[in-house]
Amino acid sequence: MPVERRDEGNLVFGYLDTASADLSGASDTVLVRARAGDEGYAADMRPSRFGALSGCDISGEQEIRVMPRPSPAAPRPGHLLGLLVSGRGELEQDGRLAALTPGDFVLYTGARPFRLELGSSHRYFVLSLDSGTAGQLASADGAVTANSALPRSPSGRVLAAVLGELAERAQGFGPLARRDMGEHVSAILRTLLRETSLSGPAPSTGGAGVLERILGYVDERLADDLSPGVIAAAHHISVRHLHALFRESGTTVGDHVRRRRLERIRRDLLDPALAHLPAYALAARSGLGEASHFSRVFRAEFGLSPRALRAQTGEGLGAGMD
Template sequence: MTSPSGRVLSAVAGELAVRARGFGALAGREMGEHVGAILRTVLRETTATGPAGGLLERILAHIDDRLAGDLSPGALAAAHHISVRHLHALFQKTGRTVGDHVRRRRLERIRRDLVDPALAHLPVYALAARWGLGDASHFGKVFRAEFGLPPRAVRDRSADR
């Protein structure tokens, strides 16, 4: 890989391949999230080579900037003056749907808030609502499906460190 972020990804992946067995379950999952973030950066660089790639990059940035707001496909398409069909076609190239991407980014943000000691006084459901996942039972199910642990367990484990 010749891009700077590609070289970083390559170095991190190589080091993880050597040291992965030494990580506990939570540390391994967190490392995976970091590698995923680096990979997203590499993908954004490689898809930003043409007009459509630049559009996708702007849409992804828009999503990250407005995670608490209305990020339905219709709202995203309207914000970028494209059709919903074109939006779905852009995301199809990434291997994820629009909804999957939005949900994953929201869950990552909530997980980050759960382990933040400055936010320990806020209930889990308030952190979920803060990022656009207001239905507590649905949030608990999708969080557990994504991270393998309920939100409370993630918070408790971070407090034990």
């Protein structure tokens, strides 16, 4: 764990951005101040990698305050997902203060000021998010950074449980399992972000069963014609009723179909068994056959191109599209 003592505190880097050998190029630099006075900072840090996600399990006995100190020469700091495994803490960012108890997670970004307080005898598990999920988080920043309500939502409870297990068992996973775990965390987090952005009420009880059948129908036929007329006819309802069911869930038929197709393509791009197939072939078999359109909507949804996604996770295929 590289640490540089300064008058203002201790500059710590390389715990997430492990490829950076010096302070000037590290994107994860933070200023850590021990609350007990002018003493150095010491902690047990165990970095790990979960596909596109970098993680670090941090255990310390000091009461500390952490603030971002990015180097102007380093890449822009990204978004972070932190879980308090033990001890106590709080995070302040964007005018919100989230108190943390064991099992709570919090979202924040190193690109803006934050203050993370961790009490004595703490253990904190932090992940840097992949570009696609971070892009989705950026669009919802005002609602989710330092938001203490997120771990209490249905998807938030699932995410907290997964993060807790990941922190405890990270060192026991092999390379493929690590990558899969990273994908699972990203998928649950994206679901949580979508739920957070919804403003409409939950579907009525009567419509929920119909909607569940429609959602399953869509997932099973992503390569087929999934226009509203086709979906409505297959379930013996009117197109107007179909639109109303999705509107009550806070989305539209077209947006849901597009998102499910893109998520299937994203999963396929990261599947080693499909590494021989170019991105446009994976897109075509999930119903997005027009190359220019697919590339544009994929980048808009995940914040990077299909080729960049594969390169980010080590697949790095030459075939594909930007």
